[in-house]
Amino acid sequence: RAAGEIWLAHVKEVKTDPLKMWETLREVHVQQKPGARFNAYDVLLGLRKDEGESLVSLTARADKAMQDIRSLRPKDFTIEQLDEELASMSLIRSLPAEYNNFVSSLLLLDSLSLSKLQSAFQNEETQR
Known part of the structure; x- marks a missing residue:
């Protein structure tokens, strides 16, 4: 649950756009x-x-x-x-x-x- 909330904190602004979600997560973690x-x-x-x-x-x-x-x-x-x-x-x-x-x-x-x-x-x- 905590991991999900942390993940959501990074992508909540773009959660309706899977491509932007992926790019946002990549920017944060790679x-x-x-x-x-x-x-x-x-x-x-x-x-x-x-x-x-x-x-x-x-x-x-x-x-x-x-x-x-x-x-x-x-x-x-x-x-x-x-x-x-x-x-x-x-x-x-x-x-x-x-x-x-x-x-x-x-x-x-x-x-x-x-x-x-x-x-x-x-x-x-x-x-x-």
């Missing part, structure tokens, strides 16, 4: 931030066939991972943005464990351009 996409890319690129797992099952997991990535991208997401995020992801993933706090702070940002990341790297370097 965080389309670089950090969320970073984690989704990490899941996709980290897939490995489990022992005894069928190739069909592995394919289904890959499809699910791609579906998650697609849901985390804004509608106007471009190939150029993907290139930039992949370059940023490679830089972030290359950092050793002693940079974990720095990485966590980067992943919480609402936007993360490659130039912003490079500036953050320079600032971090001067503070160490």
Whole structure:
């Protein structure tokens, strides 16, 4: 019952329009931030066939991972943005464990351009 009331609080203004209800719930619950996409890319690129797992099952997991990535991208997401995020992801993933706090702070940002990341790297370097 409580979950229903919380759900209703988000969609009561648009409850007669199922499409707007869905869009409203997605805006509230799906965080389309670089950090969320970073984690989704990490899941996709980290897939490995489990022992005894069928190739069909592995394919289904890959499809699910791609579906998650697609849901985390804004509608106007471009190939150029993907290139930039992949370059940023490679830089972030290359950092050793002693940079974990720095990485966590980067992943919480609402936007993360490659130039912003490079500036953050320079600032971090001067503070160490």
